[in-house]
Amino acid sequence: xxxxxxxxxxxxxxxxxxxxxxxxxxxxxxxxxxxxxxxxxxxxxxxxxxxxxxxxxxxxxxxxxxxxxxxxxxxxxxxxxxxxxxxxxxxxxxxxxxxxxxxxxxxxxxxxxxxxxxxxxxxxxxxxxxxxxxxxxxxxxxxxxxxxxxxxxxxxxxxxxxxxxxxxxxxxxxxxxxxxxxxxxxxxxxxxxxxxxxxxxxxxxxxxxxxxxxxxxxxxxxxxxxxxxxxxxxxxxxxxxxxxxxxxxxxxxxxxxxxxxxxxxxxxxxxxxxxxxxxxxxxxxxxxxxxxxxxxxxxxxxxxxxxxxxxxxxxxxxxxxxx
Numbered sequence: 001x002x003x004x005x006x007x008x009x010x011x012x013x014x015x016x017x018x019x020x021x022x023x024x025x026x027x028x029x030x031x032x033x034x035x036x037x038x039x040x041x042x043x044x045x046x047x048x049x050x051x052x053x054x055x056x057x058x059x060x061x062x063x064x065x066x067x068x069x070x071x072x073x074x075x076x077x078x079x080x081x082x083x084x085x086x087x088x089x090x091x092x093x094x095x096x097x098x099x100x101x102x103x104x105x106x107x108x109x110x111x112x113x114x115x116x117x118x119x120x121x122x123x124x125x126x127x128x129x130x131x132x133x134x135x136x137x138x139x140x141x142x143x144x145x146x147x148x149x150x151x152x153x154x155x156x157x158x159x160x161x162x163x164x165x166x167x168x169x170x171x172x173x174x175x176x177x178x179x180x181x182x183x184x185x186x187x188x189x190x191x192x193x194x195x196x197x198x199x200x201x202x203x204x205x206x207x208x209x210x211x212x213x214x215x216x217x218x219x220x221x222x223x224x225x226x227x228x229x230x231x232x233x234x235x236x237x238x239x240x241x242x243x244x245x246x247x248x249x250x251x252x253x254x255x256x257x258x259x260x261x262x263x264x265x266x267x268x269x270x271x272x273x274x275x276x277x278x279x280x281x282x283x284x285x286x287x288x289x290x291x292x293x294x295x296x297x298x299x300x301x302x303x304x305x306x307x308x309x310x311x312x313x314x315x316x317x318x319x320x321x322x323x
Contacts, residue, residue: 017059079143181218
């Protein structure tokens with residue numbers, strides 16, 4: 001285990017304990033002089049030492065918390081050696097559609113669904129790609145869930161990059177999924193291959209014959225997650241819906257036609273359990289082996305800050321209740 005500090009200079013806040021110790025020393029001297037003048041027995045030095053120790057502990061723990069320590073370990077990740085999946089995100093502009101200005105966009109819902117679906121296949125190496133009028137790889141299949149999550153959250157985005165096709169209108173071409181079979185998206189050792197496509201289904205006309213032949217030849221099983229509602233609109237920066245976009249009511253039928261032609265399946269976004277079951281069936285079971293080391297990090301600052309309350313509570317009880 002390795003411990004590192006994110007903000008080490010912030011530990012200087014612990015020097016405030018020195019001021020508290022000086023104040024405690026002056027109070028102790030004053031109380032001793034007053035007790036002597038009144039003929040009373042002064043407080044024992046052991047009691048004062050206990051207060052000083054409590055102040056030092058509280059200051060030290062707060063200094064540690066301010067420095068933000070993080071404990072990290074490397075743990076091996078097991079992954080299937082005969083199966084891979086690629087999550088493909090439709091990143092055309094229509095994926096910005098949402099119900100109301102404050103609703104989650106189709107793309108944001110796709111991100112959440114992808115992470116939820118990824119958790120159901122922990123031993124399967126999963127990659128990330130985007131789809132507009134071409135398929136672009138962002139992450140090749142890996143057993144690392146950290147790499148997958150970071151790619152989905154930070155790298156993939158709507159129209160990043162924009163499609164090659166200029167002008168307005170539909171820019172998603174489901175036909176381009178054939179590139180998954182011809183451009184080495186999967187490893188040569190993978191026998192079981194799944195492509196999970198998050199899309200609204202609003203696509204340009206699909207060349208079914210070519211797409212079917214290439215996916216069949218590469219043993220790729222497509223699973224489509226449809227994110228679509230007739231009440232969704234794309235909102236401009238002004239907060240008003242864009243006039244050029246209207247949800248395509250025929251997109252569901254077209255997507256079902258593509259899935260049937262490629263021996264795939266379509267699931268609505270609220271049926272991720274069904275999608276997970278279809279993925280498990282397509283991927284089957286197979287051998288696993290260590291494929292990567294996953295970094296696991298735990299923030300220790302909250303624990304140190306909470307522990308600092310123990311000596312502080314001791315001081316409050318001792319000086320305000322017991323005396």
